Amino acid sequence: MADQRRKPGIAWPVGHLLALAPLDVWFRLILGSGVRPRYWLRLAGCLATSWVGTVVTAPERLAMAVVRRRRFGGRQPVFKHAPGVVVVLGYFRSGTTHLHNLLACNPRVVTPRWYQCLAGQGWWLSWGVVRFMLTPFLGQTRPQDGVGFGGGWPAEDDFALASWGLASSLPGRFVLPDQWDRWRRWHTLEGLGDADLSRWRSLTAMFCWKVTRWGVWRGRVRVLVLKSPSHTARVAELDRLFGGNVRFVKIERDCAAVVRSNLKMHAALASHTLQDLPDEAELRTRIERELDETEAKCARELAAIEPSRVVRVAYDDLVRDPVGEMERVGAALGLAWDDAARRSVVGYLHRVGRYRGEESVAALPPDPEPLAGVRRTGLGIAVGVMVAFACAGVWLGLVWATKHTLGWNTRLDGLVWLTGGLVGVAMVRAARVGSIWLGLVAGGLTLAVFWGTTFPIEVITDNWWGGLGHPEEWWYHNRKGAIAGVTHSRAILFTVLALVTAWRHGTRTTPRAPGG
Secondary structure, eight states, X not given: OOOOTTOOSOOOOOOOTTTTSOHHHHHHHHTTSOOOGGGHHHHHHHHHHXXXXXXXXXXXXXXXXXXXXXXXXXXXXXXXXXXXXEEEEOOTTSSHHHHHHHHHTSXXXXXXXXXXXXXXXXXXXXXXXXXXXXXXXXXXXXXTTOOBOOTTSBOOHHHHHHHHHOOSSHIIIIIOGGGHHHHTHHHHTTTOOHHHHHHHXXXXXXXXXXXXXXXXXXXXXXXXXXXXXXXXXXXXHHHHHTTTOEEEEEEEOOHHHHHHHHHHHHHHTGGGOSSOOXXXXXXHHHHHHHHHHHHHHHHHHHHTSOGGGEEEEEHHHHHHOHHHHHHHHHHHHTOOOOHHHHHHHHHHHHHHOSGGGTOOGGGSOOOSOTTTTSOOHHHHHHHHHHHHHHHHHHHHHHHHHIIIIIOOOOOOTTHHHHHHHHHHHHHHHHHSSOOHHHXXXXXXXXXXXXXXXXXXXXXXXXXGGGGSSOHHHHHHHHHHXXXXXXXXHHHHHHHHHHHHHHHHHHTOOSOOOTTO
16 A cells, blocks of 8 residues: 555545534534645535535434433433344454345344434434435445445444444544544543443444334334444443343454455545545554454453353355355344345345355355346336336426415426436336446436426416417427526536436446345
């Protein structure tokens, strides 16, 4: 890895890992951090997206603050979840994501998703909006390793604590590397003051409560699975937080490989920093020291846990025989390993193919969905056309309803973004596998809806000359108003977002999220 310390030029904006953290969180983060001018443009981009996240999540954030204070406001709150909690342990780059995804395939499991963790301060309504908003800005794979990624994929709850209340080591790890020592206390929770430790406990318990509520209220209570590498150094605290109703599954990998992979990860995520990375030698020293401390603390605290609540997995064994290992792990964790769980795991493994170039698809059991990878372009386009017509009808109906019931003269331009998402999702689900062609068609249908509805919308909202006695004037003025509507800066912004969203969905070739 090249020395990043004096990297020249401007640091450009990026889809940041704290993009949707509220503005007050960002101000607390950067206060006194010494962000140099080359990073100001990136910081400006972060604050712009933060403003969106602040507005979208503010109502639920305020409401949930009251709930959190009542339920988990004490110094040592306990989150009680009858089916139990499973925590994946393992330092960064130990294979925790692969294990987490495989566990998430089990239909008896609920786990946080990225649309929840990137806006940990939100809840149902805002999470629904965020899931939709993220589509244009998230790639299909993670930047550090090419593993499947997306708003609905299993995620690390530590991101939720970082975006919600900076109760995480992530800021010092990937945003402000010069402040590593300040933020690394959150990794082990050692050295924190009583107020900070209580905040971590309260936020963690409340986030788990929010993630599990929908299943609880529907009567479909499932085991909660959490995965964040820092949990490896928090075993005793997690055991106390969950009242002993928690099991731990620890994945172990060769330390030298873990260090090498961490160096690559830091280099790949350099686009998220607001300070220069340290040189490779210093970064390696940090990683090796923290890895040793983490493993030693984990070993001490696991030794105090009943052996029946601890399961160990070797990374190499999981890669070589994932189905056999998941059957063993599932049984040890009390997760039923039935036909549904097996089919889900095997299907996911066939979809992801050779994980990190080591797993042979030929060694897997037969694919339970052999046609899942066969593209149905014609059906995808047909469904996309039907959805596009439906979106156009609903759009016109909403404009008419708001005009005649509320007296609003509004075009509801934001619906073009929703249209792009719905058309893209419908097409890729019908086609099974996306393609460039399907992405182009999805974008074309989205534009057709927008352009096709703009004249009728103008007639509904303004209807120049009323259409009586002046047909040429009627056509001229309504056409002029329609053109003005679609060329307005707001309409152009929503159209661009709609096209990117339709393209992202229509071209999706990665498998559906595990358990999604």
